[in-house]
Amino acid sequence: MxxxxxxxxxxxxxxxxxxxxxxxxxxxxxxxxxxxxxxxxxxxxxxxxxxxxxxxxxxxxxxxxxxxxxxxxxRGVGIVYQGYALFPHMSVRDNVAYGLRMRRAPRREADEKVSEMLDLVQLRHRADAYPGTLSGGEKQRVALARALAVNxxxxxxxxxxxxxxxxxRSQVVQEVRAxxxxxxxxxxxxxxxxxxxxxxxxxxxxxxxxxxxxxxxxxxxxxxxxxxxxxFVKMCLIHEAKVETYASGTMFVTAEGGAQIPIQIPGVAPGDVVHVMVKKGPTQSIEVWPTDAD
Ligand SMILES: Nc1ncnc2c1ncn2[C@@H]1O[C@H](COP(=O)(O)OP(=O)(O)OP(=O)(O)O)[C@@H](O)[C@H]1O
Ligand SMILES: [Mg+2]
CATH class of the missing domain: 3.40.50.300 (P-loop containing nucleotide triphosphate hydrolases)
Structure with missing residues (x-):
């Protein structure tokens, strides 16, 4: 930080x-x-x-x-590149431990940190796996855990x-963001x-x-x-909207253009102002997130 x-x-x-x-x-x-x-x-x-x-x-x-x-x-700056750059001959655990080893962190301390990081990215059950057997999203999370392990x-x-x-991608982006x-x-x-x-x-x-x-x-x-x-932005529209409720109690927001989008977001209540992002083009999608998320 x-x-x-x-x-x-x-x-x-x-x-x-x-x-x-x-x-x-x-x-x-x-x-x-x-x-x-x-x-x-x-x-x-x-x-x-x-x-x-x-x-x-x-x-x-x-x-x-x-x-x-x-x-x-x-400097204490961590970096994750495209393509993850995991070491293929090292297990997930050893990949995550790499930076700690380089810094000669005491064994026990390093083990604890690696476990903590694997829990954080929800990959403890894959600790002994090799990168070649992981999905793209899993590799991404290992690369993140490795970068974060050295604080x-x-x-x-x-x-x-x-x-x-x-x-x-959209799911991994949200997970990593969280x-x-x-x-x-x-x-x-x-x-x-x-x-x-x-x-x-x-x-x-x-x-x-x-x-x-x-x-x-x-x-x-x-x-x-x-x-x-x-x-760059021609495919996306972002605007703010107030959360409303149907008679049934279900929350919704109104997108620019009038479409009503039912939403269910933890911590968001009727009357709150949220961001609505509408992605245009062949694969239309709509994302909504709280305005005060930060
Ligand atoms: N080590 C280097 N020696 C000489 N020129 C370099 C070197 N590294 C980058 N450049 C040049 O500097 C410019 C910026 O490169 P950079 O890699 O920062 O771009 P970028 O914005 O990351 O691009 P991309 O989106 O394609 O990754 C480019 O013209 C590149 O050819
Ligand atoms: Mg670049």
């Missing part, structure tokens, strides 16, 4: 500027989605936060401590859900999927050609006139 400040980050490769004046403030525990066209510098930004790359200008500040020159292993102060997810099929919220880890997620961006985060950072286009709540990002943003 830590707050993150990026101040004027600039990064160039062989004289070609890839990031320019990237400045954002992320409060402790917040979840942020990072979107932008391919090649706009998203992964490069993560590598600067992680400590794999040193920016030519600007600073990375974690909890008021400037870590721009602190080596990667001392990172920041978590970076670089297209971590991209390899999952659309049906599994875990991250419970732990309160400040998290940044790179995604190319608008549904994922809006479901996962309450603030979206839009990058284009290495610069910040906007950093705002989904509803406001959607109204941004930048061509990439308009292209």
């Amino acid at each position: 830590a707050k993150l400040r990026l101040a004027g980050i600039r990064k160039a490769f062989d004289g070609k500027v890839v990031l320019e004046d990237v400045s954002i403030d992320v409060p402790s525990g917040e979840i942020v989605a990072v979107i932008g066209p391919s090649g706009c510098g998203k992964t490069t930004l993560f590598r600067c936060i992680l400590g794999e790359l040193r920016p030519e200008g600007g600073s990375v500040v974690v909890d008021d401590l400037d870590v721009t020159r602190v080596p990667q292993e001392k 990172p102060r920041l978590l970076l997810l670089d297209e971590a859900f991209t390899a999952l099929d659309a049906t599994t 875990i991250i919220k419970r732990l309160g880890v400040t998290t940044l997620l790179i995604t190319h999927d608008q549904e994922e961006a809006f479901l996962f985060s309450r603030r979206v950072l839009v990058l284009n050609e290495g610069r910040v286009v906007t950093f705002d709540e989904p509803e406001r990002v959607m109204r941004h006139s930048h061509p990439f943003v308009q292209d």
